[in-house]
């Protein structure tokens with residue numbers, strides 16, 4: 001599926017979710033059987049692990065439809081990047097969405113700047129460049145940090161040679177998006 005078709009499908013799915021007119025993407029036994037032969041998801045989503053932002057639900061998709069990678073603060077580390085490269089190279093994904101969301105605890109922690117125990121600090125450290133950039137911008141620090149963090153994820157993806165090649169040939173699109181907690185709407189940036 002072309003990137004623009006994939007984007008339209010995500011927009012339509014999110015509209016169904018917002019209006020509670022779910023198509024309930026196919027999660028049945030027949031589809032499950034069909035997918036034992038392989039899967040070709042039409043889009044990949046890099047999203048936060050936050051329990052309130054499950055991509056399959058907020059885009060109203062079923063089994064085999066979207067390839068999802070989730071980390072706190074949708075931090076694109078090496079494993080996340082490798083996972084997305086895999087989706088593009090071997091599963092034929094032509095649209096990757098980096099999805100941020102309002103009230104992201106990981107971004108809030110990065111702004112608070114307190115030392116965090118264990119590897120939580122690694123999550124916060126990865127988001128710090130987004131916060132540092134936001135401190136130089138006018139407007140709301142949290143909002144700007146959330147948006148910058150989405151672009152930080154996109155920067156990380158476009159640093160991949162494999163993805164660069166696909167972008168150059170027009171076989172791949174990477175876009176950012178923001179999920180609104182109250183309305184359930186996804187705004188594409």
Ligand SMILES: [Zn+2]
Nearest residue numbers: 048050104105
């Ligand atoms: Zn979050």
